Amino acid sequence: MHSFAPPALLPALPELVLVCSAMLLLLIGVFRGEGSSRLVSWLAVLALVVTLGLAVRVGLEPRVSFYGMFVTDPFAAFMKTLVLLGSAVTILMGMRYFEDHGIARFEFPVLVMLASTGMMIMVSANDLITLYLGLELQSLALYVVASFDRDSPRSSEAGLKYFVLGALASGLLLYGASLVYGFTGTTNFAALATAVSSGGAPSAGLIIGLVFVAIGLAFKVSAVPFHMWTPDVYEGAPTPVTAFFAVSTKMAAIALFIRFLVEPFGPLLAEWRQIIVFLSVASMILGSVAAIAQSNIKRLMAYSSIGHIGYALIGLAVGTSSGIRGVLVYMAIYLFMNLGTWAVILCMRRNGQMAEGIADLAGLARTQPGLALALAIFMFAMAGVPPTAGFFSKLYIFLAAIDAHLNGLAIIGVLASVVGAFYYLRIVKVMYFDEPLAAFDRPISAELKGVLLVTAIVTLFFILLPDPIVGPAQAAAASLFGK
Amino acid sequence: MTHWPLLTLVTFLPLVGVFFIMLARGDEAVVARNARNIALSTSVIVFLLSLLLWIGFDPNTAAFQFVERANWVQIGGFEITYHMGIDGISLFFVLLSTLLTPICVLASWQSVHSQVREYMIAFLVLETLMVGLFSALDFVLFYVFFEGVLIPMFLIIGVWGGPRRVYAAFKFFLYTFLGSVLMLLAILAVYFQTGTTDITVALTHHFPAGLQKWLWLAFLASFAVKVPMWPVHTWLPDAHVEAPTAGSVILAGILLKMGGYGLIRFSLPMFPLASAYFTPLMFTLSAVAVIYTSFVALAQTDMKKLIAYSSVAHMGFVTMGIFAVTSEAVQGAMIQMLSHGLVSAALFLCVGVVYDRLHTRDIDRYGGLVTRMPAYAFVFMAFALASIGLPGTSGFVGEFLILLGTYRVSTLECFLAATAMFLGAAYMLYLYRRIIFGTITRDDLRGMLDLSFREKAVFAPLILLVLWMGIYPNSFLTPIRASIDHLVAQVNAATAGAALHASLN
Numbered sequence: 001m002h003s004f005a006p007p008a009l010l011p012a013l014p015e016l017v018l019v020c021s022a023m024l025l026l027l028i029g030v031f032r033g034e035g036s037s038r039l040v041s042w043l044a045v046l047a048l049v050v051t052l053g054l055a056v057r058v059g060l061e062p063r064v065s066f067y068g069m070f071v072t073d074p075f076a077a078f079m080k081t082l083v084l085l086g087s088a089v090t091i092l093m094g095m096r097y098f099e100d101h102g103i104a105r106f107e108f109p110v111l112v113m114l115a116s117t118g119m120m121i122m123v124s125a126n127d128l129i130t131l132y133l134g135l136e137l138q139s140l141a142l143y144v145v146a147s148f149d150r151d152s153p154r155s156s157e158a159g160l161k162y163f164v165l166g167a168l169a170s171g172l173l174l175y176g177a178s179l180v181y182g183f184t185g186t187t188n189f190a191a192l193a194t195a196v197s198s199g200g201a202p203s204a205g206l207i208i209g210l211v212f213v214a215i216g217l218a219f220k221v222s223a224v225p226f227h228m229w230t231p232d233v234y235e236g237a238p239t240p241v242t243a244f245f246a247v248s249t250k251m252a253a254i255a256l257f258i259r260f261l262v263e264p265f266g267p268l269l270a271e272w273r274q275i276i277v278f279l280s281v282a283s284m285i286l287g288s289v290a291a292i293a294q295s296n297i298k299r300l301m302a303y304s305s306i307g308h309i310g311y312a313l314i315g316l317a318v319g320t321s322s323g324i325r326g327v328l329v330y331m332a333i334y335l336f337m338n339l340g341t342w343a344v345i346l347c348m349r350r351n352g353q354m355a356e357g358i359a360d361l362a363g364l365a366r367t368q369p370g371l372a373l374a375l376a377i378f379m380f381a382m383a384g385v386p387p388t389a390g391f392f393s394k395l396y397i398f399l400a401a402i403d404a405h406l407n408g409l410a411i412i413g414v415l416a417s418v419v420g421a422f423y424y425l426r427i428v429k430v431m432y433f434d435e436p437l438a439a440f441d442r443p444i445s446a447e448l449k450g451v452l453l454v455t456a457i458v459t460l461f462f463i464l465l466p467d468p469i470v471g472p473a474q475a476a477a478a479s480l481f482g483k
Numbered sequence: 484m485t486h487w488p489l490l491t492l493v494t495f496l497p498l499v500g501v502f503f504i505m506l507a508r509g510d511e512a513v514v515a516r517n518a519r520n521i522a523l524s525t526s527v528i529v530f531l532l533s534l535l536l537w538i539g540f541d542p543n544t545a546a547f548q549f550v551e552r553a554n555w556v557q558i559g560g561f562e563i564t565y566h567m568g569i570d571g572i573s574l575f576f577v578l579l580s581t582l583l584t585p586i587c588v589l590a591s592w593q594s595v596h597s598q599v600r601e602y603m604i605a606f607l608v609l610e611t612l613m614v615g616l617f618s619a620l621d622f623v624l625f626y627v628f629f630e631g632v633l634i635p636m637f638l639i640i641g642v643w644g645g646p647r648r649v650y651a652a653f654k655f656f657l658y659t660f661l662g663s664v665l666m667l668l669a670i671l672a673v674y675f676q677t678g679t680t681d682i683t684v685a686l687t688h689h690f691p692a693g694l695q696k697w698l699w700l701a702f703l704a705s706f707a708v709k710v711p712m713w714p715v716h717t718w719l720p721d722a723h724v725e726a727p728t729a730g731s732v733i734l735a736g737i738l739l740k741m742g743g744y745g746l747i748r749f750s751l752p753m754f755p756l757a758s759a760y761f762t763p764l765m766f767t768l769s770a771v772a773v774i775y776t777s778f779v780a781l782a783q784t785d786m787k788k789l790i791a792y793s794s795v796a797h798m799g800f801v802t803m804g805i806f807a808v809t810s811e812a813v814q815g816a817m818i819q820m821l822s823h824g825l826v827s828a829a830l831f832l833c834v835g836v837v838y839d840r841l842h843t844r845d846i847d848r849y850g851g852l853v854t855r856m857p858a859y860a861f862v863f864m865a866f867a868l869a870s871i872g873l874p875g876t877s878g879f880v881g882e883f884l885i886l887l888g889t890y891r892v893s894t895l896e897c898f899l900a901a902t903a904m905f906l907g908a909a910y911m912l913y914l915y916r917r918i919i920f921g922t923i924t925r926d927d928l929r930g931m932l933d934l935s936f937r938e939k940a941v942f943a944p945l946i947l948l949v950l951w952m953g954i955y956p957n958s959f960l961t962p963i964r965a966s967i968d969h970l971v972a973q974v975n976a977a978t979a980g981a982a983l984h985a986s987l988n
Contacts, residue, residue: 380634386627402671414664421660433641433649470558
């Protein structure tokens with residue numbers, strides 16, 4: 001089929017640019033030594049933005065390269081945009097944090113870039129091998145950044161936990177992949193799709209393989225019941241790293257989840273829908289109920305992210321173009337709400353120390369009204385109250401669910417959102433109704449201010465101009481089903 | 484008709500006021516004074532503009548007027564439009580919202596000291612959302628306004644409320660949120676039936692009879708909590724008691740009307756068969772509401788709680804009238820809602836007047852106020868009698884029309900409701916006697932000052948309107964009539980058609 005012609009490199013150009021700049025920045029860091037972290041961080045942000053532009057440009061039309069192992073299409077471009085935005089903002093937000101904690105090292109931006117490359121490969125994977133390669137590149141970088149504050153036992157513990165459980169998930173996934181290969185004779189997604197749709201009833205081995213891969217991916221998106229690592233890792237990891245976990249890795253993992261289930265296993269929708277429905281219901285319920293008892297805001301955000309993944313999975317369970325559009329809109333809005341919330345959490349410092357308790361926010365509306373307003377916007381958005389963007393993300397999800405007659409799932413979803421509203425409101429209550437404590441440290445760094453401003457504006461005013469997010473999401477979802 | 488977008492202007496002008504309030508700088512006293520002035524002038528301008536809606540309103544048609552339409556989301560088959568317009572059903576709710584907002588601002592002039600700027604912003608945002616929800620003609624737009632109301636109200640109760648404000652604010656938010664999300668799913672189901680989120684299309688769409696019941700129940704989940712109907716009314720006494728005076732005014736004046744408005748606007752015309760099917764249920768719940776909550780009101784020792792329970796009873800009349808589906812009864816329900824919007828708002832303001840002076844709402848702490856506060860006694864009496872439904876006040880017109888219309892449908896229901904009117908007189912007069920009459924026994928009551936000029940300015944328009952509506956209700960019934968007649972005819976045609984269909988099979 002293929003001679004030994006070199007593969008077309010254009011589809012992978014963004015990844016190549018990113019990985020080369022990561023190497024280059026590593027050199028710069030090494031030669032300039034200590035104190036180069038700010039320069040390297042800014043250059044990393046620049047590289048990520050350039051990569052973002054390239055990824056969007058390259059993804060305009062579907063291209064396959066590397067002998068069918070690597071694909072770019074509008075879907076990949078959309079998800080890569082989210083991943084890269086998340087990574088760039090993480091680096092921006094982290095600069096001051098790492099300096100304040102005396103762990104400002106140039107390795108952090110470089111590792112984030114490498115992890116982002118892995119995520120982009122995951123998003124573009126068109127083969128079980130590529131899938132695994134991307135996943136491991138991402139994971140290895142993440143294990144390191146989770147324990148980046150290496151002198152802190154909490155951070156080291158987070159890294160180790162993440163490593164052990166992540167390795168277990170990878171093992172399950174690999175086992176599933178080998179079963180899939182064993183029963184179909186191919187690892188390529190396109191060939192898998194043909195094998196799955198032609199052979200009548202699927203064999204039990206193939207289904208078991210599919211289930212194992214799905215479990216591995218469920219670990220990565222931290223869907224219940226594979227979520228146990230999330231609260232501990234979120235709490236222990238340095239806060240900017242947690243933000244990175246909550247945003248970019250989620251984007252990449254959900255993108256991989258979508259492509260893996262929709263492209264090769266699309267014909268088996270009836271089989272895997274049950275799994276996704278179960279994951280979704282369990283995540284939504286646990287995410288909203290368990291968060292109520294939390295007193296640490298990072299743990300609360302961990303449960304919140306579990307709940308949000310539950311909602312996104314509703315769209316995946318629908319499995320149609322409109323369902324995937326729902327997931328994509330959901331994830332895009334989730335990105336803005338979450339980055340904003342993490343920016344606020346990064347502002348929660350007293351006397352140079354992080355104040356991570358929810359009670360530390362008491363009376364923030366009096367001491368720092370702007371910050372309180374921003375967090376209130378994000379909280380109402382996460383609860384899904386209009387007119388914030390969070391309402392629209394849920395709207396598109398439920399729209400797809402009702403369309404597919406998954407009424408029970410939709411009803412469970414909205415009921416869970418009422419329970420979830422309780423703990424989001426609790427944060428608003430602490431900020432607005434309680435007596436104020438001492439103000440947080442000032443001034444807030446310019447980078448954080450910028451992130452806060454942009455994310456708050458997007459979250460609040462999305463309603464005025466939804467098309468720039470909904471439109472590309474629509475095109476991206478359609479591109480998955482167009483082939 | 485005007486060529487400029489009057490309705491949009493009325494809806495969003497308060498946000499311009501919010502913008503100016505946010506610009507206010509200086510020390511706290513200056514900011515507070517500026518915020519009060521800006522909020523008052525904005526809301527008065529909005530009220531005057533909204534009067535143009537009434538003046539320009541054509542009472543001879545049931546069609547939507549002042550219609551505005553613009554594209555909003557156009558992608559992927561799920562198109563949402565910015566579609567606004569009012570008919571006879573929504574006209575007076577818009578006016579009620581724009582009237583009560585400046586009154587709330589005035590009523591809070593001195594009683595709110597802390598975070599005045601945020602307080603005024605919350606009320607102006609609330610005004611935009613209230614006007615918007617009554618004039619939205621697109622389901623998503625409607626839902627955004629309908630739910631958005633929760634945010635400022637949650638903050639108003641929670642920040643400026645009484646001692647148990649946190650509990651009340653959460654209860655208010657979660658109760659209404661739970662009802663609304665179920666309605667959201669129903670709205671999406673309606674979308675898949677009609678293929679559009681346009682309300683005007685959905686209003687004339689024929690939904691399958693089986694589906695109607697489910698959708699009707701989902702819509703009811705939202706509206707019943709808002710009305711509030713027994714047994715989902717328990718958030719209301721808590722919210723009323725803890726909210727600041729102006730918050731109670733908006734709650735009683737507008738937020739409860741959102742439920743009644745929804746039932747008339749959506750439940751009746753879209754699901755006529757389900758409405759007919761569930762009428763016995765609604766009659767039962769309404770009868771329980773008017774009788775049971777009247778008894779509960781008799782036993783209250785907190786002034787605000789008593790008025791809150793009386794609201795539940797009065798809104799029971801409204802739901803009864805709506806589901807009688809006769810022209811008189813539905814018109815009566817409309818008038819009763821407007822009347823209740825004015826009267827209960829005024830009663831909460833009356834409570835606010837003495838609360839500002841003595842900082843308690845305990846009925847037993849008062850007595851004999853008539854000797855010190857004659858003007859107050861007069862005002863309170865006017866609204867207490869209007870609440871009872873004395874002829875010559877707005878309350879009479881609404882209740883009379885409802886009873887008249889219901890009598891033609893169910894004599895028993897009419898009889899039960901009529902007993903509740905008697906109970907209403909009992910608890911209102913009992914309240915009035917305990918507060919106003921008797922002898923002054925406490926020293927702090929001797930020092931009470933009568934109404935100030937500002938307070939008189941707050942009450943004067945309300946008294947005039949209550950009397951106007953009671954003496955010459957045609958000014959209000961005329962714009963309402965065409966829309967209601969059209970609605971009732973539509974519902975009756977649908978139920979008659981279904982009955983004919985059933986008899987043929």
